[in-house]
Amino acid sequence: MVKALSVAERLEKAVSDYLLWMISNGYADSTSMRYQQILTYFSRFIIQRAIPWDVVFTFDTLKDFQKESGLILASHAVRGLSRYLFKQNRIKRPIEKPVQPLPxxxxxxxxxxxxxxxxxxxxxxxxxxxxxxxxxxxxxxxxxxxxxxxxxxxxxxxxxxxxxxxxxxxxxxxxxxxxxxxxxxxxxxxxxxxxxxxxxxxxxQSIPPKFLRPDEIRRLFESLTGTTALELRTAAMICLGFYIGLRPKEISRIRLDDIKFKKQEICIPDRKNTNPARLPLPDRCIKAVAAYIMGGRPATDNRRLFITVRVPYRPVLPVTVSKDIAGAMKKAGLSSAAYWLRHTYAQNLLEADVSFFEIKEMMGHDSIQTTQRYLHVHTKLMREVLFDDDAF
Incomplete structure (x- = not known):
């Protein structure tokens, strides 16, 4: 019969495993050393008070530890350990601040x-x-x-x-x-x-949506150097926004399994109109996504396409997509935002004589009224400044 580990033994192993995980995931040495110090103090605190295992990782225990140790920033290390153990199924739940239940x-x-x-x-x-x-x-x-x-x-x-x-x-x-x-x-x-x-x-809403003109599109794409992991990720995001009109939220949710490189298409399973979509991926889009996967995406078991560039590696949020694209536009000297790519995509479809219904489906709108609002533009201005034969 295997002897059950004591709280001290379980905690020692948990801390050791967590620190090894931090090192293997690229955390800075200074961070690992600081966490090791804090978690050593935390272990002593638990052992001295003979706190049972099922109470170790609770908000009240953390609060008592902070009060006695005076380590106000101790919560980062202890909460990090609790999240790690929770993902490993070694505790029932991570440390969470209690919330007042609502009706x-x-x-x-x-x-x-x-x-x-x-x-x-x-x-x-x-x-x-x-x-x-x-x-x-x-x-x-x-x-x-x-x-x-x-x-x-x-x-x-x-x-x-x-x-x-x-x-x-x-x-x-x-x-x-x-x-x-x-x-x-x-x-x-x-x-x-x-x-x-x-x-x-x-x-x-009666004001026409803002879009990029051909010279602005060229400036944006010419500014994408792709020399760092962040730049490779941003370039892939911009291609997905410009070439197939995806929202920042849709870009953030793409999974590796959604991209079919041989068929040159992408599946968007969750759209505002609730209709899954299969969209063709142009060559430039395929190349940008492939370049990011091969040269910029961190090694992780997570199946989301776009991952944070710093540890702990996790899927990016929609706000990160918007921020990265806006940053690239600013670098190119453009006073624009991520949604301008989507607006430009819609205008290109309209000029190509695609029907409103088809545009609605390709944009993932839940009503034709939304599509009409997107395409509320001055046709004369469109002809003069938006489209030319050499545009992307």
Whole structure:
């Protein structure tokens, strides 16, 4: 019969394995040494207090350790160890700060949101915080959720968004729209208030979407040197945005298995219109993706195409895609953003006499109205400055 390891033995092995994992994944020596020091103190703390294994990696234990040791930054090392052990199935859950549970319907929506959306921890926390504030507002004003009115929702948003910039206000409106739409779909609300949650940006929709002109496209592609892993990754992202019009979120979700190099096509399984798409990959796009995989993508078991350039290696987020593309555009002297590539792709399709319906499907729009808004441009300007025979 195999003797069960003591807490001290399990912790010693866990720390040793974790430090070896850090070294093998390219962490700086200074970081590994600092973590080793902190985790040594942590081990002594656990052993001296005879803390049982199932309580070692809890928020309260971490808080007590920080208070006694005075190591305010100790949480990085201890949380990192807990995440490693959780991924190895050696503990039930990593250390997480306890959150105040919301009423059942809110928690049910959050569970649905986590299940169907590929979101970061920050997005989840922001969503929970917004719904907590909305629930508190309803309670404070004695409003029952299923009888809420649009003017009450507007009043909440006016108060909640008072001190935030326009972009942040838009994020919080979007979070609430998602929740209200889900409530209507599940017949908790009789009316769908989501389309009524609008802000100032909506009134600018009559302005034509911005796109890149041929000379700007040339400048952008000529500036892509591809000498570093980051530059190779960015070049592949730009090609996917320009040549097949993918959104930053769609680019971030591409898996290695989605790319069929022999067939020169890519599968996009999850689009806004819920229809999976198979799109042809032009030669330049194929070459950019292949160059990144061979020369810039870190060695990892993760099947996502685009991976962070620094350890710990993990899939990039949509915001990283937008930021990298915008950075490359700025380097090329362009005052533009990632979505301009998508707009330009749509305009190219239109000029090539592709039908609105086909453009809608290729863009992954859920309605023809969205496509029409994308293509709300001045035709004369299009003919003069956007297309020429030598364009990419």
């Amino acid at each position: 059942e319907v809110y928690e049910e929506y959050l569970n649905y949101y986590i299940r169907v959306k590929d979101i970061s921890r920050l997005q989840m926390l922001r969503t929970r915080r917004t719904l907590t504030a909305f629930g508190d507002y309803l309670d404070k004003n004695s409003i029952v959720l299923k009888t809420v009115r649009i003017e009450q929702i507007d009043a909440f948003l006016a108060a909640y968004n008072r001190n935030y910039v326009k972009g942040t206000c838009g994020t919080y409106r979007s979070i609430l729209r998602g929740f209200l739409a889900w409530l209507h779909q599940n017949r908790i609300l009789k009316r769908n208030f989501a389309p009524l949650i609008i802000g100032a940006p909506v009134f600018a």
